[in-house]
Amino acid sequence: MEIKHADWRNFLARWSEEWADAHGHVDELSPDDAAARRGRWLGADPATEADIAAMEDRLGRAIPPSYREFLRVSDGWRHAGAFVWKLAGSREAHWHDDAMGLGEDFDEFWGEEDNPEEVRAQVGLWSRALQLDVESDITFVLLDPEDVGPDGEWAVRVWASWRAADPERYPSFAAFMIAMHQEFHAHAPRRNGEDGPAFDNGTTRAQDAAVARARTAALSGRYEEAAALLAEAQKYGRPYAHELLNQISQLDGPRGRGVETPHPDNPRFLSEQLPLKAADLLDSGRPTEDWHYSDPAVFPDTARAAADIQRAVREGTYRYRPGGAFGEAVHEAREQARWGDTDAAWQVLRAAIPSWEPLGPGHIAPVGLLADPLLAPVLTAERRLELLRTPRGGESGPAPAPAGDRNPDGLSWLVLPGALRPWQSSVGDYRMILVEGVAPDELPALLGSSPSTQLSPPLRQWDVTRHHRPGQRVFSSYDDRALLSVGRAGPGWSFAFEQDPSARFDTARFVSPAPDASVGGGRAIVIWHERREGLPVFHVSAAERGTPTYAFTMRGGALEATAGAVPAELAPPTLGFDAPDADGQAAAAARALDAIARLHGVTVPRLALTEGRLRTFESLSWSRPPGPGETYTTISIGR
Structure with missing residues (x-):
């Protein structure tokens, strides 16, 4: 998404309306927020050219283009994301001048010679940056006048002490605002029924449609297309976006990447999520005490099954058991892999992938294979990509080029x-x-x-x-x-x-x-x-x-x-x-x-x-x- 000159008014108006609809209980809001909800506008009056000129005269230099265009529509903003409650307009933006005394420690760390150039470029940020946050949850929004793109845009860097990380960089103020709109969506109240109106609007519907298209693309073998759609939808916190993208990440990358925290309400909890988490715990070398899923006080319905899964994974006896024709192929492939014939095992799995069926809308691939001690090694990086590119789950598409055998002839x-x-x-x-x-x-x-x-x-x-x-x-x-x-x-x-x-x-x-x-x-x-x-x-x-x-x-x-x-x-x-x-x-x-x-x-x-x-x-x-x-x-x- 991009914001062009003519888009600012529409973008900010849509954001304001979505925010107002998401906050149905006026008595929970401050007076200023209640007024913003009634007026369905999070901004202020537009800044005049005289306001902007006075600001630039006070700062001693011209402000970057997208911040200027924003001020021409709204001279400030309320609730930029989840942690910045008020964003500066033309009168409130000011040079930070290392007011918090953070520069010395940060500059020493950033300036180390073995750091990448992009890290060292942050030296002096706290002294030179233009501060845009007015009220926030210990979150600083800084425009960097020395990090300027070919379009004249200054990079925005956002830092919060509770994140324990370097400032997050956005290439422009417009990019920052888009990200904050996404952050608002990801943290928006999920009210429904008698508690308030459902959070349903044009943005959510567009992103949910993108998730549906991504799922179809993934099951058709077009996983790169699916990943791009899901990465965008995930930023808005849309249902299934993270879960589906996680499955692509587990197969399109080093084994074990993207192991997420299981949830008992997920239909894949016992069959795939929990075994993958147990395998991740085993590979990490962390103590088994970290495994809280077998605690009946926390998970009364699944604790016994979770303990059995953990023990089987630790002993190397766990078996992935999907149903249907694919499950029969998994059993046959395991028999091949049991005595080392991993190429034959993959040929069995490859032939059966089109027959695989998902367990629900949040399922696009049999990632549970990665928890099976015999079959996980069969899924080399090339074979995992072939799996992703193979149509399955009732969808159609061209078959991918087969990954080659891994066992060489001879001795x-x-x-x-x-x-x-x-x-x-x-x-x-x-x-x-x-x-x-x-x-x-x-x-x-x-x-x-x-x-x-x-x-x-x-x-x-x-x-x-x-x-x-x-x-x-x-x-x-x-x-x-x-x-x-x-x-x-x-x-x-x-x-x-x-x-x-x-x-x-x-x-x-x-x-x-x-x-x-x-x-x-x-x-x-x-x-x-x-x-x-x-x-x-x-x-x-x-x-x-x-x-x-x-x-x-x-x-x-x-x-x-x-x-x-x-x-x-x-x-x-x-x-x-x-x-x-x-x-x-x-x-x-x-x-x-x-x-x-x-x-x-x-x-x-x-x-x-x-x-x-x-x-x-x-x-x-x-x-x-x-x-x-x-x-x-x-x-x-x-x-």
Whole structure:
């Protein structure tokens, strides 16, 4: 919205009428406000050219254009927004001259060299600004004569001590007044029925129509158009504007952005809002005592359900359960994601998005997916945008270009910098076992550290050690049990994978778990790759039906050990392991990994291993016990 010269009278008249209609009880008003309500005018008589000239002569300079045009219509204003009760006319505007003594502290803070230029430009504001607030709730309205736009407008800066923030900037007085009109709407009394007239006028009806158009646009996949309409309507405090814009923000941006305070009256309270709030609390690291939704004294109807939701989110067992055909697809997608196949999970969700149905007028997207521990990682930034651009909820529109798969083919991606730690540039160490003919949930029975070994709930990588070994204080160099994340490795194969194993590969002590894993009749392949201390180690060992078939270990480009008939595709000289440098040896490891992938049709899911949650277990030791005369180290950490 803009205010042109001819618009001021209409704009201010509409504002005055809306204000008068919103204040139905005259006995609650001051005498001046009661008179303004009766006259349906918040302003004063127009300032004459002589009044403006006298003002400029008193100030020693010309005033900016939009303030001048305002004065020509009304020489002052009452209730500019919710916190400025009287705004200056030509006789009351004056230089602030740092009357409150705020300049020294503000200028010191604003003037720091590492501040952005726009912050440093505020230095001296309190000494040079023209003060327009006359009566307010400790709120200053300042016209800045040194912040001048190409149109000659001075910026307005508004500061209130209770906001604990820098002054808010508006590019002109007209822009400030538009924002204050919006603020008035956002804080206007919501009276209805016997308490007074409903707050219903041309502005509210226009903005409510904009919200309705935005909702249709959002459900048709035109979310940018919807966001622009909703951002404007939100400024006027229109129903559903904030709620709908919040859902767009949650999907169009970093995950977790825009988590709002749930309200029990919202139909999405238990199904989406509360789980998202619980996930936000978990990710923030704040204490669980901050969770007041399970207090029956505050929320008697939903406290038990809220406690269950919080516990499930904390334990990683929460499940998003929408209804209808989309709900069935969510269940199917979770089964795919449960064992790491995040690309297949997204393909299921993608196909079902058009069938999704909203729970009410304040609902435009299944943002509850972001609280599901298995499905939230599936929704990468590109996929969240695809969801927003997909028509749904009974609306139509063109289908968006599909976001690409995230899991690369082959296995060579494991040796790329940052492959296992996207937030770092280094190559991560790992060990894994690929097992044929065995489902992921059968691996603990074959490789578990005890006969009762069970799979954990889905865990993030950084939670695995804490879950399996809480409070561990004794560490032995011969205790080499792996903490393995499990999933599907391709048709007929499963994987068990450990990032950054605490143990180091020791050729003399290593005992391959491949024979135990293959005892059921299939094949098993163990891969261990580390790049510590400048000597890359790459080990492969295989077994079939419980019998070892081949193995080799490369250390620093040299063949350290070999056994059995190594397939020609994996022969170390053929792969280039004798390269003289670490980069050449890493390239050889990449070729070996891809050769294994081609030979057996296997892969491991990058997205699930780096950003998702997988079920885990503690394996048997990958090292033999110490022999006669052998020494080993045990470290105990005292309490």
